[in-house]
Amino acid sequence: MARIIFIFIILIFISIFTSQVLSQSEDNQVPEECRQKSGGCNDKAAALPLKIIAIASILVTSMIGVCLPLVTRSIPALHPDRSLFVVVKAFAAGIILATGFMHVLPDSFDMLSSICLPEKPWHKFPFTGFVAMLSTILTLMVDSITTSIYSRKNGSGINPENQVTGGDREMAMTSGGHSHGHHAPKSATGVSQLLRYRVVAMVLELGIVVHSVVIGLSLGASNNTCTIKPLVAALCFHQMFEGMGLGGCILQAEYKLFKKAIMVFFFSVTTPFGIALGLALSKSYRENSPRSLITVGLLNASSAGLLIYMALVDLLAADFMGPKLQGSIKLQIKSYIAVLLGAGGMSLMAKWA
Ligand SMILES: [Zn+2]
Numbered sequence: 001m002a003r004i005i006f007i008f009i010i011l012i013f014i015s016i017f018t019s020q021v022l023s024q025s026e027d028n029q030v031p032e033e034c035r036q037k038s039g040g041c042n043d044k045a046a047a048l049p050l051k052i053i054a055i056a057s058i059l060v061t062s063m064i065g066v067c068l069p070l071v072t073r074s075i076p077a078l079h080p081d082r083s084l085f086v087v088v089k090a091f092a093a094g095i096i097l098a099t100g101f102m103h104v105l106p107d108s109f110d111m112l113s114s115i116c117l118p119e120k121p122w123h124k125f126p127f128t129g130f131v132a133m134l135s136t137i138l139t140l141m142v143d144s145i146t147t148s149i150y151s152r153k154n155g156s157g158i159n160p161e162n163q164v165t166g167g168d169r170e171m172a173m174t175s176g177g178h179s180h181g182h183h184a185p186k187s188a189t190g191v192s193q194l195l196r197y198r199v200v201a202m203v204l205e206l207g208i209v210v211h212s213v214v215i216g217l218s219l220g221a222s223n224n225t226c227t228i229k230p231l232v233a234a235l236c237f238h239q240m241f242e243g244m245g246l247g248g249c250i251l252q253a254e255y256k257l258f259k260k261a262i263m264v265f266f267f268s269v270t271t272p273f274g275i276a277l278g279l280a281l282s283k284s285y286r287e288n289s290p291r292s293l294i295t296v297g298l299l300n301a302s303s304a305g306l307l308i309y310m311a312l313v314d315l316l317a318a319d320f321m322g323p324k325l326q327g328s329i330k331l332q333i334k335s336y337i338a339v340l341l342g343a344g345g346m347s348l349m350a351k352w353a
Contacts, residue, residue: 034116034288041226051220051279054232055272058216061236062268065243069251070260083331086324090335092248093315094342096204099242100307102350104211104300105132111297116288128301135305139203143314146199151192194254200314201253204246205267207306210299212239212270213277215353220278221285234352239271241346249315 069088076082108128117123215238219231250263278285286292316339319325325332 034114042223043225044223046225047223047228048279050225050228050232051275054219054228054235055275057232057236058239058275059268059272062239062243062271063264065240066247066250066264066267068244069247070264073251083324083328083334086319086331087334087338089248089252089315089319091338091342092245092251093311093319094339094344095241095245095346096249096307096315097311097339098343098346098350099208099211099245100304100311102347103353104307105304106350107211107214108132108297108300108304111293111300114288114293117290117293122294128297128304131298131301132305132308135302136309139306139309140313142203143199147192147196150195154191196314197249197253198255200310201246201249201255201263203306204249204310205263207303207310208242208246208267209270210296210303212242212267213274214296214300216271216274216276217278217281217285218287220275220280221282221287222278223282231353234349235271238349238353239268241349243267245342245346 069092072088105128108131112122112127114122121127215235219228219235222228222231246263246267250260255263320332320335325335
């Protein structure tokens with residue numbers, strides 16, 4: 001767990017460092033419209049109470065969103081053994097997938113191809129795709145290395161006969177699909193599967209953080225009262241929906257109450273923290289400065305790669321290729337509808353933030 005956080009921190013430092021180096025002595029070359037703030041209905045005094053309201057309401061709605069899948073635990077129909085649980089997880093996976101493809105990746109493309117960045121090298125090479133690709137490979141590396149270290153440490157080497165996860169999924173399926181995955185938490189496979197879910201939940205939270213802070217930051221730094229009001233409403237829905245996606249993944253990680261509370265708290269404060277940061281930096285922070293475009297653009301690209309990999313491999317493929325869904329076409333169809341609903345809802349949010 002610590003290893004993943006360590007790698008993520010390194011990633012952040014690399015992007016900040018590169019942006020420092022690359023944005024040096026570029027301030028003189030940027031077009032005029034990138035220097036000044038947009039005109040219109042700028043009113044700092046009127047914007048402040050709106051931002052305070054935004055902090056409170058986004059905090060509450062994110063908490064509601066992320067807790068919603070968690071409280072369903074007490075409903076008998078949503079017990080891990082029941083099929084509705086799988087459908088809820090599919091819905092959550094759809095949300096995460098759309099966050100990567102529809103929110104984070106396009107944001108990164110926008111930022112790194114902005115006219116406010118110098119022609120060389122930013123308009124000569126698709127940095128977003130490159131960084132996102134590297135990030136998927138890095139996520140795969142962390143995923144496979146942590147799994148093999150864990151199984152070696154616990155003396156339960158990868159056994160093709162009862163291994164449901166990773167590359168041996170097909171093998172487990174064709175051998176009759178008798179493995180029980182996380183339904184038998186006492187078995188070695190069950191424990192390593194649970195560990196996997198926990199790693200996935202934590203990495204996802206880190207992947208979502210960048211986007212959540214950035215949307216808060218741009219709200220906090222803006223004094224445009226015409227756009228703030230609809231933006232606050234949009235961000236409330238945005239965070240609630242994204243929270244449902246994360247909540248579904250925290251649910252399957254089966255954390256203890258305290259750790260669950262930490263995950264919920266950490267997610268809920270990210271956007272309000274971004275708004276507060278934007279307020280504090282509103283004098284010096286410019287969304288269109290090369291430095292912030294490069295830093296945020298590169299961070300967005302790496303979290304897009306991470307989110308897309310996790311959604312496809314660790315959430316969707318792991319469930320759909322698992323014994324439970326492979327055993328029932330009817331449940332598969334229900335789950336696909338849930339994926340489409342989750343992905344569709346989150347895609348709709350991309351219209352606003
Ligand atoms: Zn978004």
